[in-house]
Amino acid sequence: MVICPLCRKNSVGKVGSNQYYCWDCFVEFLIEKDKTVIYEVCDDGSLLPYCQDNSQLTLGG
């Protein structure tokens, strides 16, 4: 089961082969072998790298 790396819930939809969308956080994330990359979705549908400066996240491990 895939869970969101931010909220750790499973309200996650698959949008690509290893690409997912969290309906709670409104972010997309890519699950790679050794890391998870999170993107914010802009109003126009484009993706921006998620800013983690304001939270203490430890991904992977």
Ligand SMILES: [Zn+2]
């Ligand atoms: Zn989430």
